[in-house]
Amino acid sequence: MTSPSFRDMEILSEYLDGQLSPSERTRLEKRIQMDQTLAAALKELRQTRGLLRRMPQRRAPRNFTLTARMAGIRPPVPRLVPVFSWASAVAMVLFIFTLGTSLVGRLSFGAAAPRLAAAPGGFGGGPAAAATMAPANAAPATMEPAPLRTIDQAVQETPTTEAFAKSVPEATPPTAAQEIQPPSALKAPQKTFNPWLFIWPGLGVLLGILALLVWGLNQRAFQRKNRRG
Amino acid sequence: MDEPALILQAQHGDLEAFNSLVLAYQDALYNTALRILNDEDLAADAVQEAFLSALRALNSYRGGSFRAWLLRTVTNACYDELRRKKRRPTTPLEPETADGDEVESPRWLADPNASPEESLDQAELEHAIQHCLENLPTDFRAVVVLADIQGLDYIEVATAMKKPLGTIKSRLARARLRLRECLQGFRELLPAAFRLEEESSL
Numbered sequence: 001m002t003s004p005s006f007r008d009m010e011i012l013s014e015y016l017d018g019q020l021s022p023s024e025r026t027r028l029e030k031r032i033q034m035d036q037t038l039a040a041a042l043k044e045l046r047q048t049r050g051l052l053r054r055m056p057q058r059r060a061p062r063n064f065t066l067t068a069r070m071a072g073i074r075p076p077v078p079r080l081v082p083v084f085s086w087a088s089a090v091a092m093v094l095f096i097f098t099l100g101t102s103l104v105g106r107l108s109f110g111a112a113a114p115r116l117a118a119a120p121g122g123f124g125g126g127p128a129a130a131a132t133m134a135p136a137n138a139a140p141a142t143m144e145p146a147p148l149r150t151i152d153q154a155v156q157e158t159p160t161t162e163a164f165a166k167s168v169p170e171a172t173p174p175t176a177a178q179e180i181q182p183p184s185a186l187k188a189p190q191k192t193f194n195p196w197l198f199i200w201p202g203l204g205v206l207l208g209i210l211a212l213l214v215w216g217l218n219q220r221a222f223q224r225k226n227r228r229g
Numbered sequence: 230m231d232e233p234a235l236i237l238q239a240q241h242g243d244l245e246a247f248n249s250l251v252l253a254y255q256d257a258l259y260n261t262a263l264r265i266l267n268d269e270d271l272a273a274d275a276v277q278e279a280f281l282s283a284l285r286a287l288n289s290y291r292g293g294s295f296r297a298w299l300l301r302t303v304t305n306a307c308y309d310e311l312r313r314k315k316r317r318p319t320t321p322l323e324p325e326t327a328d329g330d331e332v333e334s335p336r337w338l339a340d341p342n343a344s345p346e347e348s349l350d351q352a353e354l355e356h357a358i359q360h361c362l363e364n365l366p367t368d369f370r371a372v373v374v375l376a377d378i379q380g381l382d383y384i385e386v387a388t389a390m391k392k393p394l395g396t397i398k399s400r401l402a403r404a405r406l407r408l409r410e411c412l413q414g415f416r417e418l419l420p421a422a423f424r425l426e427e428e429s430s431l
Contacts, residue, residue, distance in 0.1 A: 006402070013401055013402035058260055064251050064277050
């Protein structure tokens with residue numbers, strides 16, 4: 001009596017599971033009747049399989065149901081949301097730009113105020129509204145008397161409101177330097193370089209671009225995730 | 230449970246339908262993972278991972294046994310866990326000899342106070358079989374767990390393992406042979422169980 005070959009054990013295993021054809025099954029059953037080792041091997045295989053089938057089935061320790069978050073599913077997005085997203089980005093650019101330009105305006109007027117306050121006696125730093133109106137009236141007036149005056153005359157004269165309006169462009173006090181300069185030179189201080197004029201709008205645009213970029217990346221990441229899913 | 234309808238709904242993004250399938254199959258997946266990994270926490274992680282993978286790959290399901298398809302995802306998750314475990318080895322539960330060989334019948338299974346005639350209760354039987362399963366190569370273990378513990382037929386096991394039918398037959402025979410040899414060491418401890426099976430027919 002020799003122990004069954006592995007091929008025989010394979011056939012016995014298939015026989016146990018009912019995987020043999022009727023002819024193979026009949027042939028094997030005849031062999032089992034004649035060969036005690038085959039019969040013993042079949043019995044042991046059946047016992048082994050029986051033990052495995054007796055393994056207790058455990059209940060799952062918890063429910064493994066998935067939440068929308070776990071599944072990476074977002075709630076349906078209304079159609080107008082993308083439009084709103086773009087609009088919010090554009091609005092932010094406009095807001096910052098407006099804020100910036102407004103601040104630039106305030107900064108420049110704020111700079112003019114001390115000059116007005118320092119205007120020679122009598123005027124006493126009048127209302128800001130008057131000061132802001134001054135350049136419009138003064139600009140053509142300065143063309144006539146200013147170049148004709150001498151330094152001494154300018155110093156000796158006590159300026160009145162009327163004279164001030166005529167002689168002081170942009171509500172600045174008549175200084176000696178201004179008096180001797182030609183009219184074209186008097187406008188020079190208005191063109192001084194103000195960096196905020198560029199920084200604020202630039203910052204606004206930059207932030208706006210950043211917001212759009214973040215939004216775009218967000219959208220792309222979500223689409224990629226959906227495609228993968 | 231109308232399984233095909235639920236699968237179809239889940240494929241169209243209905244998470245509730247998918248969760249109905251999860252509830253129907255979570256025990257089968259958990260038991261499979263538990264027998265392959267022999268660790269409750271790792272098994273639970275593998276099952277959760279398997280259901281997530283199944284949801285992502287649901288559109289690749291093209292009919293056939295859905296149970297086998299799901300069991301494939303959990304088998305893959307178990308292989309991933311075993312690979313991770315291999316990268317970060319821990320102290321084995323089985324005692325080893327001075328040469329580093331595993332002791333075939335560890336002391337924790339042989340109770341010196343218990344008489345040979347005393348039958349093992351269900352927990353001890355489970356420990357003995359689990360110990361023998363642990364000694365099998367992973368592929369053999371997965372096949373025998375799916376076929377003999379989960380009761381899948383050969384075609385379902387072939388689907389779950391993504392292997393040809395011939396490979397499944399051969400691995401199952403080898404796994405049963407090895408288990409038989411291993412369980413020989415516990416034969417005296419398991420007479421009742423063996424007797425019960427002896428009386429059963431084909």
